[in-house]
Amino acid sequence: MSLKKSDESSLVRVGYEKMECRLCLGSAPAESSVSIFGDLHPERLEQRIRTCCQIYVKRGDGLPDTVCLSCKTNLELLISFRKACCRSNETFQLRLDDCLKIKSEEVLLEDVTWKDEPSLSTIHRKNREFLSKPFPSESERVLHQKSHSVEKLFKCEICLKSFSNKSNLTSHKKLHTGIKPHTCDICLKSFIHKCGLVLHLRSHTGEKPHKCEICSKSFTLKCTLKSHKKLHTGIKSHKCAFCSKSFIKKYNLLSHEKLHTGIKPHKCDICLKSFIHKSNLTYHEKLHTGIKPHKCDICLKLFIHKSSLTTHEKLHTGIKPYKCEICLKSFALKYKLELHKKIHTGMKPHKCDICLKSYTQKSTLTKHIRSHYKK
Template sequence: MDTKCCVCLNCVDTLQKIASWDSLITKLQDLVPEEEWCDDYNICHLCTTELERAYEFRQLCIRYTLERKSALLPKPVEIFSCYHCSSTFTDKQILAEHIYTHQEDRKPPEVPKSLYTKKCKLKAPNKKTRSFSCEVCDVVMPQAKQIVEHCFSEHSIAKKVVKPYKCDKCVMRFTSSANLIQHKKYHDGSRSHICSICGKSYITKSDLTVHEYTHFNRRNYKCDVCVKAFNTNKNLRSHMLVVHTDPGLWKYGCDVCSRRFPLKSGYEQHMKRHTGDKQFVCHICEKSFVSRSELQKHMRYHSQVKPFRCDHCDKSYKDKRLLDIHLAKSHGIGNAKVPVRERKYACDACPSSFSEKQKLERHAQTHAGVKPFVCLQCDKKYSDKYYFKQHMKSVHNLSEEGHGFGKDLDSYESEVMS
């Protein structure tokens, strides 16, 4: 058994596995993603204390950065949807006029001022005055049930889908006060519900319960169409929408590029690409991304670890998708779709064409006689980075894994170019 700490490499008696219950391996992966952390690594008490301190500081920075950016974001536009068709509007009055087009031989009703006004004037002693607004017109009433009756009688909206409870911090509306209370917890951001198995924290008890099902991995929810099974009913519903539902019936549609999405989360993440809202930033190169998963995928390219190896040749990759493409393209194994890149950048001096503008610019250097890649060992010069790397590997035994000169080829290249 290894008795050394994986961080300081000291041999001490008080060691614990980094894959223990307090999720040390997760924190190490978040702080130092360019290194590979194995479950059987040990860590000492002093390094654990430093890790906890660094992780807490990182979380603090992330929290205040999000708060600062959210304060600078423009106020979201409230969207009003018609219950009779898929039309959406940004103005309640226009929506109200549109709804009456679905009701033949009806005129817009005249609302008696004695029943309600736009501002509720009913005040109960020692009670906070409440008001509920109609999501179609500008009517305000003191009771939620009055709004439900109003929407049913005047706008022909089914009572069970009326949402009189509106969040005072965003544009979301709900059918019950219980759902509104649960929603407000996400604005507070207090993660008081902690998983006893892995230590992850959640805002609501229901979110924690759903998460704990993943540890049991019972997969009791089976799909009736295919052989897949899931740990939660929510995951099964998402699977049915994404895999077994016609994309033309997907609920969420982008007004910018007309793409449709089965889930609200996918739609919201897509809209961030149009607005440029990229809150996940790489601490190495400062490149920003829309989602955490994209950032984690990007971090692999800063690492030299290639865990996905081909069993049929000596190739290895940082991403499983690239391995699947290699297997399909080189060995005819699997059904991965091999991408075909369009060569839309043509050279003016010769018949060559390229799929990327940067490759065309590098190619143009060969016609101009520019050779920026110079070998420090034999003074050979190359205009293309690919041929420069091939020369370093075959002639000087310098590979990207760091053989030969004790550093990777990209580091050597930066020294050459400086």
């Protein structure tokens, strides 16, 4: 039976046409192709292609946005192989740490001649501090050992900190003067050292010279890149003493432990609300100004914080990448999905003190409490 042109076009519209694979240029029926931007797996195809093939795909770039099943399988194999390599590298790193542990104990306990003989507990403490920081390379280990062999003869008269050479001491003393001679021509922010100004200028130019070899993400500062690389290892070496929760970075642990103390030293001068972290107070204080400098280009809605605008703009795209595994409902924002999941658990942790009615979400409880005051 022959088909008219209109019938043929309708077949194309419903998805029976052949799709071209972005990776191998092969053609496959639409039902045998996978959308690059529609994968619900935590590691999206877009990220896998970037990581394994160093190809940067972007939605709406005019190029094919599908891959064949064969290429998808190959990507999964590559990801599995990469993870196996990372695990092997961690095993070798642990073996190296064990070797360093034995050598360092021999050096610290036998070969070192002390001017003031420390207690055994002090030696063990120094040992633990030394071993808790494994060296990524042999060159860094050698440089570290050299730093111990150099005597620090130059001492600051103000804070008594010592330095191995006079230039470092001179540079350090500038901190105590408070003078900041290096000023940014763009935002007029001042810095004590010229290197601080050079690094700051990158925030205006957008320059990010330090690139991660694993995920290709770029950073302004080298120390930020070094900290970022720890995320790829998945090792959480910093453990909370109160709740046994672990963290990859030490500053995250220190920030978390403040929650257990209950101390809120940062207080708002206007409403007297207290906060654990200073950054939270700074974020809160903007609410009292009433100034909303960040405007949505689509609906012209104003926001106090830029992060709120960024979150809001996702709603206009219509894309809902976060899907509930139970009822398959989709959400544009991740925290909306997390709130939704509580409905399936049946737990209602937020209770009204007036009528003892319970709710799944705190926002719903807040609205309920207002109804009592209206009455």
